[in-house]
Amino acid sequence: xxxxxxxxxxxxxxxxxxxxxxxxxxxxxxxxxxxxxxxxxxxxxxxxxxxxxxxxxxxxxxxxxxxxxxxxxxxxxxxxxxxxxxxxxxxxxxxxxxxxxxxxxxxxxxxxxxxxxxxxxxxxxxxxxxxxxxxxxxxxxxxxxxxxxxxxxxxxxxx
Numbered sequence: 622x623x624x625x626x627x628x629x630x631x632x633x634x635x636x637x638x639x640x641x642x643x644x645x646x647x648x649x650x651x652x653x654x655x656x657x658x659x660x661x662x663x664x665x666x667x668x669x670x671x672x673x674x675x676x677x678x679x680x681x682x683x684x685x686x687x688x689x690x691x692x693x694x695x696x697x698x699x700x701x702x703x704x705x706x707x708x709x710x711x712x713x714x715x716x717x718x719x720x721x722x723x724x725x726x727x728x729x730x731x732x733x734x735x736x737x738x739x740x741x742x743x744x745x746x747x748x749x750x751x752x753x754x755x756x757x758x759x760x761x762x763x764x765x766x767x768x769x770x771x772x773x774x775x776x777x778x779x780x
Contacts, residue, residue: 627668627669627670628668628669629667629668630666630667630668630669630671630672634669634672635663635664635666635672638663638666638672638675638676639660639663641676641679642656642659642660642663642675642676642679645676645679650679651679659675659676662674662675663675705745709738709741709742709745710738712737712741713734713737713738713741714734716737717730717733717734717737720733720737721733
């Protein structure tokens with residue numbers, strides 16, 4: 622930044638310096654009051670020289686350092702199946718309670734629950750197949766339509 626001398630700094634340049642200050646604060650390189658003061662200086666800086674002075678004693682490349690986060694774990698197939706099964710059961714119970722009138726027999730409740738559960742899984746399967754087909758279609762059709770509308774050649778088919 623210092624090589625650009627007295628050129629005016631942009632908002633993005635100030636934000637980059639502020640990110641560096643945040644990283645330095647998280648790592649314990651700056652105390653809270655010094656951090657606050659430097660943030661104020663960064664906002665008040667108009668040129669690259671003034672911005673460079675705000676971070677002159679902080680090591681370069683600090684903005685890329687991110688605090689360690691909790692890694693995201695993907696669910697296994699068994700966990701995913703269990704989650705969907707529970708979702709189907711809970712949804713079935715709720716819909717059965719809503720649909721079945723006041724006092725009825727256990728048989729009517731069981732049949733109603735079975736019909737709702739089956740409809741839920743049938744609808745889920747249909748939506749899954751439709752979404753798969755939608756992805757395959759959307760990957761090829763728009764390009765073909767755009768190309769034909771512009772009078773150009775069609776791209777090669779993907780399969």
